[in-house]
Amino acid sequence: MAEDAIPLLVWTTFPEPESARRIARTLVEERFAACANVLGGVESVYRWQGKVESAAEVWVLFKTTREAYPRLETRLKALHPYELPEIIALKPDCGLPAYLQWIAENC
Numbered sequence: 001m002a003e004d005a006i007p008l009l010v011w012t013t014f015p016e017p018e019s020a021r022r023i024a025r026t027l028v029e030e031r032f033a034a035c036a037n038v039l040g041g042v043e044s045v046y047r048w049q050g051k052v053e054s055a056a057e058v059w060v061l062f063k064t065t066r067e068a069y070p071r072l073e074t075r076l077k078a079l080h081p082y083e084l085p086e087i088i089a090l091k092p093d094c095g096l097p098a099y100l101q102w103i104a105e106n107c
Helices: 017-029 069-079 097-105
Strands: 007-014 035-048 051-065 088-090
Touching: 007 017, 007 069, 007 097, 017 035, 017 051, 017 069, 051 069, 051 097
Parallel strands: none
Antiparallel strands: 007 051, 007 088, 035 051
């Protein structure tokens, strides 16, 4: 597999399902991601501006490639409602080759 086609899993959280779904659809339509899973509610506990906070959030997992990641990150940050969105990318160690190829073809 070419270096730029290496798959990445990118996750972020949103404050509510509507923005999660809207932005997930936009990023797939614009081919920054091949797929986005809107995974429903999570409870986040975090430190923000010196205080410990908690919030109900919606977790989204994007499937993209190393080549598409910089564009996905830029676009996601621009669309995201948070001042500092959680955007974390991980490279899977392995996966079904046909599925990984599908990701590469759809970004």
